[in-house]
Amino acid sequence: MIARIPCNWHFNPPAAPHMGGIWEAGIKSVKHHLKRVIGIQVLTYEEMETLVIRIEGQPILSLPEIDVTAVPMNRLTRWQLIRQMHQSFWKRWLSEYLTTLQGRLKWTTKEENIKIGDLVIVEAPNRPPAEWKMGRIxxxxxxxDQVVRVATV
Structure with a gap:
């Protein structure tokens, strides 16, 4: 079965993740955020696996969950703790990582203004993970100075 999937392997030399390029940068970012979300908690293998799988593949159409990020950890069941870590990961990912994808260079060159009809992502911090609110200008x-900094969506 695996032979039917075309796959090209690229191996890095041992102890040289800097040679991995963009995928190693992604792994580094995920590890960074996971360490901060898990903190000093000790997770079982199953709990860690559940957390990672929820982070990587929660169905986009799943029902929104109650936000438990503000509940103290000592009041949570183990399942609620995993939910809290999952929600915290996505909040951190949204606020710390996704904002780095949009380069904010010095305005030395003119960029095209947004225009009527453009599709945009609307920031909505109360939305569940992986649910992006879209809007049309x-x-x-x-x-x-004829630079568009405000738009009606």
């Missing part, structure tokens, strides 16, 4: 409001 219906009006733009350029400043005195």
């Amino acid at each position: 219906i009006a733009v409001h350029p400043g005195l």
